[in-house]
Amino acid sequence: MAAMRGRRLGVVASVGVLNMVGFAVLVAEQAIEWSAGGPAAPLIWWVGGVTLVIGLVLVAAILLLAVLVRLWWLRLGVGVGLVVVQALVRTLLLLPAIAADGGPPAAVVWATGMTGYSVALGAGLLVGALLVREDRERERREAEEGRARQAIAELEGEELRVRRMVADRLHGTVQHRLVVIASGLDHAAADLEGSGSGRWVPTLREWAADLDELREEQVRSLSHSLFPSGADLGTYEAICALLDRLPTSVATTVVLGPRMRDIVHEHGSPLPLVDRLVAVYAVEEAVTNALKHGRAEAVTVTIEIAQDTEALWMLDVTVDDDGSGPPAGPTVLSGLARHRSRAEARGGSLELTRSPVGGARLHLVLPFVPETGQPAVAPASPGTG
Structure with missing residues (x-):
């Protein structure tokens, strides 16, 4: 919250300062017209410099006001008063020099200062208000997303x-x-x-x-x-139990990547149970399709885990069979569609393509937040694969 407030004040200050510089340049250009035919340089520097310095003081005062005062109506009233006072101070400082050089009357000088300072500060405050609204909208969306995730x-x-x-x-x-x-x-x-x-x-x-x-x-x-057998123990154990129930005529193999092998060796199961079931059910559907539609005689499941960030890990599961493979043309997931929907709802993906061994290949990628207390994934040692 403090960081967002600091960012908003920084943006307001930047916009206000840039607008004050632009206003000072515009007033200096007008001073050239006022002093036409006379010694313009001293008047230009005086008018532009006074306008800029008073404007910067006004920006600093408004920022201090935003920090100290919480009520918006009190901020507005004090801000308008500061603009009026600063415009009057500017008029008193510039009037002798401008009057001596044939410039406009005091009322015009004061009105010019009021308008310029109001526009310069108003633009900055408008940007700040838009940022406040954006932050509130973001907080509202995050709160709704949090409630949705909780539900x-x-x-x-x-x-x-x-x-x-x-x-x-x-x-x-x-x-x-x-x-x-x-x-x-x-x-x-x-x-x-x-x-x-x-x-x-x-x-x-x-x-x-x-x-x-x-x-x-x-x-x-x-x-x-x-509720698949072995699901309470881990993804690897549940998939092994699933393959063990297949007929003995079907050759099954489970290949573990180096990081997954380290986790299984440590008897750890970083996958939360819900993500574990998503993976097991997807593998079960792929194996069922391989036997029922592809008439496969061999099924190989490859499992690997990678650490994407400190908080987010990735499960990578590939199921290959030597059956007839998916039909030609656009891939039809049929029964796998609901499993893909569940994977995509959790930020993952599920694809069905032709396997290098001639049958079908199901590739599941599932991001997950490891359960509390799990060690970090050990780096793969050279020569493992």
């Missing part, structure tokens, strides 16, 4: 809480009930088979198998989708 953070926190709660219930309570029901059906089938009433045995065993498949393929998968 988004609260919504994201609530989303994470609900996701975690639903995932825990699916993974725990629902799966447990399904296991109990399937076990009960198996026991019922065994009892019926032992009692000789085996007509319903195949049906009961089929229902038990269907429940096991539903629990394993649907409920567990939905639980992981809501």
Whole structure:
């Protein structure tokens, strides 16, 4: 606040001084006309010099007034009084010399001074008022942006809480009930088979198998989708858990850049949980597309972290597959569109292009503010890559 106030006063002073210099030059040029046919040089220097000195004193007085007086109406009244007094002082100093050389009457000299000083100071004060308005507008926008960020953070926190709660219930309570029901059906089938009433045995065993498949393929998968395994530990751990669930026929590789490798080695996870989920879900969608549409047999995920500034870091994730790749023509993100929107909303980017290995390449760049207590990213040692 003090810096902004100092900047405003500096601008007002600069504009006021420049205007006073221009006014003094204009008055000196008029003095040449007043002294036409006479010795002009002494009169010119006297008129211009007095006008400039009094003007600079007036600028300094107005700046001091702006610092000491808070009420705008009091500033205005005192400022007008200072202009009137300074114009009168200028008139008293210049009148003898101008009158001796055939210049205008005292009223004209005073009116000229009032007009010139008012315009010069008014322009400076107008610029200062515009700067004040600009600063207030900037503060208002920053306050609104802060409230918006706070609201988004609260919504994201609530989303994470609900996701975690639903995932825990699916993974725990629902799966447990399904296991109990399937076990009960198996026991019922065994009892019926032992009692000789085996007509319903195949049906009961089929229902038990269907429940096991539903629990394993649907409920567990939905639980992981809501809150990926390993997300609490870190981005690398969550992506590894994601790739571990793929069929064994798909070759998967996770390549860590030197800085990411140092962070994983230190068991640190600088990414906030919300940013972590954005990255994991984008990788999950890319892997799903690679298997479903590209019929890929190999997937490689490369992860690196860079320190952009002291407060801002960058996550760089690339997913390459050896499938058929994206269709020709303009790239259609389809399911990835919502992931790109989430990345762009956080200042990042998401691109889908053709991979050097023949399939598709997803490239995610996500800026983030590291969680409190995380060490700075260690510089890459020579020869690492």
